[in-house]
Amino acid sequence: MTGSTMAVQDTNTPELRGFREVQRLAYACAEAVAGQLRSGVTEREAARMQRVWLRERGVRDWFHLPFAWFGDRTAFAGFKVPLQFFPTDRKLEPGMPFILDMAPVYKGFTADVGYAGCLGLNPLHDRLLADLEAHRELILREVRERRSLREIYEDVERLMTAQGYANRHRAYPFGVIAHKVDRVAERRWSPRVFGFGTQALKGLVSDALHGHRDGWSPLWSPYRFSDHPPQPGLWAVEPHLGFRGTGAKFEEILVVTDSKDPEQSAFWLDDDLPHVRRWAEEKVAA
């Protein structure tokens, strides 16, 4: 663990370039795989497609292995135990929403991205995707205001409720809306536990131990242990909307620094991502 992201000030350090590179790679993978999805493809096949695509491009380790959710599983309908997150033999059908979620480690940098799409036309899904934009703005604004993470979590949830949606990131382990990501030591052998890379988990656990002493947590949750201002570092933020069997999310890295300048204190690592481009295109079209 380098911990060097704590001091990031410049938006273009080699450090951030590394994270940006892997995040773009992951989104490129998501777009490539999404483009290949056809009616009848199963979640397992979609997960494998992501894994193969990234392996071919040099990814050797993972924060977590790729996930794929189809249909009402995008809204985690009926999820009771974490094992249900793993890909199943659910087949994709026309009009079905899907989510691809992967967290590759590339050259020691971690990304964690989520890509929501839909096979064919689905006006409801379009609506959910469009409504995610407000959450991206809200989160950045409130992090810059240095609000407590727990409060921001509750504000996001309130906005989702006002929009008529259910907060589905509550279904994630610890109900997190975000978690810290960091550099990962490149080892020749990095086994995985329940789909999570041990190297990356090691980083998260050590953060959790340090944070516990200092009163913060690498998990951004609705609980008391997240009742602290944003901790500098890189956060993979993943607001996840659910609406009666249709779910949508994005996931990308938010950089938090200890700068006094609000603009510099927090910013999205990259603004050239599929969902952001989509919102911009919609605005132009309108």
Place this chain on the structure above:
Amino acid sequence: MSTGGVELCVAELGDAGRPTVVLVHGYPDSKEVWSDVAVRLAEHWHVVLYDVRGHGRSTAPKPLRGGFTLEKLTDDFLAVIDTVSPDRPVHVVGHDWGSVQAWEFVTVGRTEGRIASFTSMSGPSLDHFGHWIKRRMTRPTPRKVGQLLGQGAKSWYVYMLHTPVLPELAWRGPLGKRWPGILERLEKVPAGDYPTASLPDDAAHGAWLYRDNVRARLSRPRPDAYAHAPVQLITPTGDSFLSERLYDGLEDWAPRLVRRSIPAKHWVPRTRPDQLASWIDEFVTANESGGRDGGPVQQSVAQSPYAQRFGGQLVLVTGAASGIGRATAFAFAEAGARIVAVDRDAEGAARTAEMARLIGAPAAWGEAVDVSDEAAMEKLAARVAAEYGIVDVLVNNAGIGLSGSFLETTSEEWKKVLDVNLWGVIHGCRIFGKQMADRGQGGHIVNTASAAAFQPSRVLPAYSTSKAAVLMLSECLRAELAEKSIGVSAICPGIVNTNITATARFAGADAAEEERLRKRSSRLYGRRNYPPEKVAEAILRAVVRNQAVVPVTPEARGARLLSRLSPGALRSVARLKPPL
């Protein structure tokens, strides 16, 4: 017109250039049974009615025996449609024996291409019925035997009609005289110009419908009775003569089947003309537009299991901008109902309406009205009736929270809670309930009470009082409206994760303390995390089953049980202070 040795009386309504809808009446009826439905359909379609041979103003075949076989009835039908719509397939609608005949029409080869759609109510195909009985006789599991016996008991009149002479004597004698009264009393058919004076003759002749066909078809059902047109099946759930189970597995015979169910008794064309006309209209429209480019299409009926009951109905929900109200609006929308979302919060109501349209509501509107404002509610009711129609299901859900000790609650706060929680419900029931009752075609009212209605608590005196009043109001109203076929249900949710805590008043607390309490209680409710969607599900179920009081959440069910078994236990719970 004359055909096959009889004179048929045919009536036409509406624009003859429009697609034709043929209405076929049942037993013991004449075409007048359709009068209310026909005028409604005639606004959009060319409506054709005829008296079946031996009924109304059509003459009877001679001899009667053998003159009423389904083959001859099919000849009549073909003769009628060849005259009224020679070059365009027609849409058939049948009730009772009209439906039995029409099943024959859509399953025989010689009408292929002449029928665009078929709407069936209360009349199964005798062939399907025969197979239905055979399947149950050959493998008699307890359930199947039960189904057989159930339908067997409902068919008592069929056996009677097979006796010689007696039925004719009864119909021409006392039964014919008493029949209108029986219909009114037992079947809730509104009095008026129906049944017509020809009833004794219709009923006497029509006995031959049974004698000529039932035994023959039930013992040797045709093996190839597949429908060659899309079928819409409307099942009255209170039918005393036909079991709903008769239509199990009907999809095997009619692959393009759309199911509808309606809480009513056998004579739906008399008791529910609005609903029938709207479903027929929808089905005919769907199959007309599809007919142009190839085969007819089945309209996209919503996927919800409640779609067959609520499709196309008008549902008004108050407090629909959030929480249980919003979830309820969405659940009805998913079932294909039209939604009026009412709330003080105009933006939230509009949002609910917008999302409702996205998930299957054919239409949805947001209305900004404060339910405690009587004049505004009156205005809303007038506008809804004029623009969208009479409400089929009313959900009085709007409510606000007020916590705090009785001694610290001001009279202003009391007034406010009662205004919304109780008066809002009273206004809704009074104004919309009256419209429902005046229409006389049934409906349902759901009032959202609360587990607090039977669980006393030292911290919720005003809220609990208002909800207890709503519960009792619902019970009284249920008793009164039962004779109008309007059901009333009270829903009593326990702790449900909605924003009622975030907007609740806390009596005796200053602004800062109130904010803290709101936050604390919101988190508590969040941790309980019982989703409003489950309450919505319970509401739809309550309407379908016409349940009186429905506690939702385990704590509400527990409290309801204790309130009967040991109210003392509830009184001890009432003394506890919640950990806020």
